Amino acid sequence: xxxxxxxxxxxxxxxxxxxxxxxxxxxxxxxxxxxxxxxxxxxxxxxxxxxxxxxxxxxxxxxxxxxxxxxxxxxxxxxxxxxxxxxxxxxxxxxxxxxxxxxxxxxxxxxxxxxxxxxxxxxxxxxxxxxxxxxxxxxxxxxxxxxxxxxxxxxxxxxxxxxxxxxxxxxxxxxxxxxxxxxxxxxxxxxxxxxxxxxxxxxxxxxxxxxxxxxxxxxxxxxxxxxxxxxxxxxxxxxxxxxxxxxxxxxxxxxxxxxxxxxxxxxxxxxxxxxxxxxxxxxxxxxxxxxxxxxxxxxxxx
Amino acid sequence: xxxxxxxxxxxxxxxxxxxxxxxxxxxxxxxxxxxxxxxxxxxxxxxxxxxxxxxxxxxxxxxxxxxxxxxxxxxxxxxxxxxxxxxxxxxxxxxxxxxxxxxxxxxxxxxxxxxxxxxxxxxxxxxxxxxxxxxxxxxxxxxxxxxxxxxxxxxxxxxxxxxxxxxxxxxxxxxxxxxxxxxxxxxxxxxxxxxxxxxxxxxxxxxxxxxxxxxxxxxxxxxxxxxxxxxxxxxxxxxxxxxxxxxxxxxxxxxxxxxxxxxxxxxxxxxxxxxxxxxxxxxxxxxxxxxxxxxxxxxxxxxxxxxxxxxxxxxxxxxxxxxxxxxxxxxxxxxxxxxx
Numbered sequence: 001x002x003x004x005x006x007x008x009x010x011x012x013x014x015x016x017x018x019x020x021x022x023x024x025x026x027x028x029x030x031x032x033x034x035x036x037x038x039x040x041x042x043x044x045x046x047x048x049x050x051x052x053x054x055x056x057x058x059x060x061x062x063x064x065x066x067x068x069x070x071x072x073x074x075x076x077x078x079x080x081x082x083x084x085x086x087x088x089x090x091x092x093x094x095x096x097x098x099x100x101x102x103x104x105x106x107x108x109x110x111x112x113x114x115x116x117x118x119x120x121x122x123x124x125x126x127x128x129x130x131x132x133x134x135x136x137x138x139x140x141x142x143x144x145x146x147x148x149x150x151x152x153x154x155x156x157x158x159x160x161x162x163x164x165x166x167x168x169x170x171x172x173x174x175x176x177x178x179x180x181x182x183x184x185x186x187x188x189x190x191x192x193x194x195x196x197x198x199x200x201x202x203x204x205x206x207x208x209x210x211x212x213x214x215x216x217x218x219x220x221x222x223x224x225x226x227x228x229x230x231x232x233x234x235x236x237x238x239x240x241x242x243x244x245x246x247x248x249x250x251x252x253x254x255x256x257x258x259x260x261x262x263x264x265x266x267x268x269x270x271x272x273x274x275x276x277x278x279x280x281x282x283x284x285x286x287x288x289x290x291x292x293x294x295x296x297x298x299x300x301x302x
Numbered sequence: 303x304x305x306x307x308x309x310x311x312x313x314x315x316x317x318x319x320x321x322x323x324x325x326x327x328x329x330x331x332x333x334x335x336x337x338x339x340x341x342x343x344x345x346x347x348x349x350x351x352x353x354x355x356x357x358x359x360x361x362x363x364x365x366x367x368x369x370x371x372x373x374x375x376x377x378x379x380x381x382x383x384x385x386x387x388x389x390x391x392x393x394x395x396x397x398x399x400x401x402x403x404x405x406x407x408x409x410x411x412x413x414x415x416x417x418x419x420x421x422x423x424x425x426x427x428x429x430x431x432x433x434x435x436x437x438x439x440x441x442x443x444x445x446x447x448x449x450x451x452x453x454x455x456x457x458x459x460x461x462x463x464x465x466x467x468x469x470x471x472x473x474x475x476x477x478x479x480x481x482x483x484x485x486x487x488x489x490x491x492x493x494x495x496x497x498x499x500x501x502x503x504x505x506x507x508x509x510x511x512x513x514x515x516x517x518x519x520x521x522x523x524x525x526x527x528x529x530x531x532x533x534x535x536x537x538x539x540x541x542x543x544x545x546x547x548x549x550x551x552x553x554x555x556x557x558x559x560x561x562x563x564x565x566x567x568x569x570x571x572x573x574x575x576x577x578x579x580x581x582x583x584x585x586x587x588x589x590x591x592x593x594x595x596x597x598x599x600x601x602x603x604x605x606x607x608x609x610x611x612x613x614x615x616x617x618x619x620x621x622x623x624x625x626x627x628x629x630x631x632x633x634x635x636x637x638x639x640x641x642x
Binding site (some may be wrong): 188191195196 | 390396
């Protein structure tokens with residue numbers, strides 16, 4: 001009879017269980033108000049940056065009679081030093097920023113998770129080797145290194161920039177994850193998994209990593225914010241010759257064109273700064289909710 | 303019969319140099335199939351270390367551990383895997399022994415799927431048939447450990463279960479690999495007293511139904527007496543076995559002063575019985591540090607029968623006594639023990 005019950009539970013179709021999972025996901029996200037608002041804003045920024053350009057074309061036409069006009073209906077955020085619409089630049093300029101930040105955070109998180117858990121869980125020579133490399137990378141001042149690298153390699157590809165940043169940003173997270181793995185591997189449930197002969201991969205992927213997930217996800221989000229500032233800084237200093245317009249490039253152009261010297265140009269320089277600030281704030285708020293999503297104490301269905 | 307588990311002069315050190323601690327000092331123990339053996343002692347006496355060495359989670363520093371007559375340190379890979387699954391452990395802390403991120407279903411199904419103990423024959427071939435068999439087996443296992451109705455428990459996370467229920471999940475998880483030998487390391491000591499007995503009875507039932515041999519580790523002689531009345535009790539003190547023997551003999555006619563002290567410390571619910579109880583006056587209540595063990599018999603600084611010049615010089619051997627079992631105390635071994 002029991003077996004019958006079990007099979008009945010299995011009969012939920014994939015669609016139904018996907019819907020149930022989605023509902024639980026939303027419920028957990030909404031658990032924390034601030035986090036949920038952050039999540040919605042992040043979604044909005046992503047939609048704006050990726051779907052927005054389909055509707056709002058980048059204004060590239062120079063209009064000498066319209067330099068630095070304050071917001072009107074036609075130009076919601078005014079115009080820049082060449083009379084081009086700022087709103088269209090904001091809509092078109094988010095894609096690259098988000099892409100590079102996501103790529104950098106993804107690469108650094110994957111490196112940190114894989115090698116951090118291996119280092120902590122397996123230990124021995126593997127641990128020593130990984131930790132030596134980590135400590136070396138950790139002591140290299142990253143920003144100057146990126147600046148130097150930018151001078152040697154022509155960093156005109158966004159993907160290359162993201163990869164480079166990702167390859168440099170993992171050491172702190174790796175150290176934290178290693179410490180977590182070290183403490184988790186002493187737990188009885190890991191011992192039980194070893195006694196059941198479940199294999200190293202199972203133990204790392206199914207027992208260790210899920211228990212570190214809240215931390216990993218939050219670190220990923222924070223890694224994104226870090227990468228946003230990092231690329232903005234590189235572009236602002238003019239070290240990355242990226243031709244396409246994005247928020248970082250806008251700030252740099254506004255600065256170079258002396259936008260800070262005119263009263264009416266405040267919209268030009270503030271628009272990308274505020275856009276970046278909103279994105280960052282939203283990502284950081286979102287981490288509050290993400291923590292909860294991966295917390296098994298809340299995950300159970302109601 | 304070959305013992306299912308045999309310990310030969312097993313020693314375990316931790317640390318090195320000045321910080322070296324000998325947690326287990328040259329102990330030997332045979333456990334026959336179907337037997338129940340209780341390992342009793344205070345915390346820090348090495349009983350858990352012994353248990354973890356038996357399961358293969360810790361390698362012994364010296365000595366050998368044999369499974370069905372084969373040394374586990376020099377086994378072929380296939381034999382070792384067989385041993386690995388045949389010997390399981392149930393941990394003390396039900397709040398630490400289950401992964402908080404997995405449901406009961408995941409915990410039970412994963413080892414079943416991995417070890418392919420169930421063919422696909424019953425429900426037709428293929429992955430789906432196998433999956434169905436595994437699900438059915440998981441439900442059976444939960445029924446065996448009295449987690450019924452099963453559907454109430456399959457999708458629960460550990461934090462939604464009580465301590466006793468978690469401990470039952472632990473047992474069900476251990477049973478997935480059809481073990482021949484289970485080390486129950488203080489398996490009921492962190493569970494509410496009121497459900498201890500039902501948990502013990504459930505474990506006891508496994509002995510007959512699944513032909514499982516138990517090494518039951520506990521600090522509580524009353525529990526040992528209840529669980530292993532037909533088996534044996536081994537008393538450990540600071541890494542050494544001080545007395546062992548059939549439970550009835552050890553409880554009613556203990557010889558080693560330490561066993562007698564432990565028995566005297568067992569609280570009795572009945573005040574009449576409590577009054578009649580013989581309490582041994584120890585010379586010191588302090589347990590010596592493992593870092594600085596007393597010479598000779600490690601119990602001598604606390605022992606009321608201490609003989610200067612003998613107990614503090616020679617490590618007493620574990621000698622057989624005619625009434626069953628053996629005692630590591632030449633001074634008291636032939637004295638009839640008090641009925642405690």
